[in-house]
């Protein structure tokens with residue numbers, strides 16, 4: 001894996017004063033956002049890109065609420081958000097919009113991926129191990145509800161899982177139910 005690594009920069013934000021570092025992996029550019037006070041066993045959120053939720057405020061998912069929650073927590077108690085450019089569980093933005101179009105016709109989030117020829121979740125997390133090693137972090141407390149994410153992160157010890165359960169709304173209720181019932185999410 002050939003990874004280009006940026007300098008460290010300050011990033012004052014509406015959620016607090018952070019430091020950021022970018023990691024370029026092929027055509028994907030990931031961002032690590034972290035507080036100045038990082039514990040030996042830091043709280044880490046591994047967040048996959050969701051342009052529709054994170055930037056546009058879509059109500060179809062819980063991504064933006066989770067991102068804001070994680071950034072607030074990182075600011076208040078110390079921690080790191082690893083923002084991975086794996087849009088749409090790594091099927092990409094165009095395919096995710098096509099998946100949403102299928103969802104408009106009644107397919108659920110998994111069925112829509114399958115209709116397009118993808119598995120339910122195409123993501124991988126090798127870069128997370130690389131990033132944590134780079135920061136000399138070998139133990140983390142991971143903010144997630146997703147058992148597949150816990151199983152896929154290797155090379156570092158996850159000493160604790162911290163739930164990140166957001167309130168549902170009428171648009172994302174079905175999506176969250178599928179995550180719980182078919183993807184094993186602990187919500």
Ligand SMILES: Nc1nc2c(ncn2[C@@H]2O[C@H](COP(=O)(O)OP(=O)(O)OP(=O)(O)O)[C@@H](O)[C@H]2O)c(=O)[nH]1
Nearest residue numbers: 046047048049050061086087088089109144145146
């Ligand atoms: N293909 C597809 N991707 C979606 C859909 N809704 C949200 N996503 C993507 O799902 C991903 C959500 O990732 P995370 O925020 O890391 O959350 P997670 O894997 O569900 O697990 P948690 O850590 O428990 O939040 C993002 O990449 C979103 O773009 C959908 O209906 N179809």
Ligand SMILES: [Zn+2]
Nearest residue numbers: 050053061063
């Ligand atoms: Zn989302």
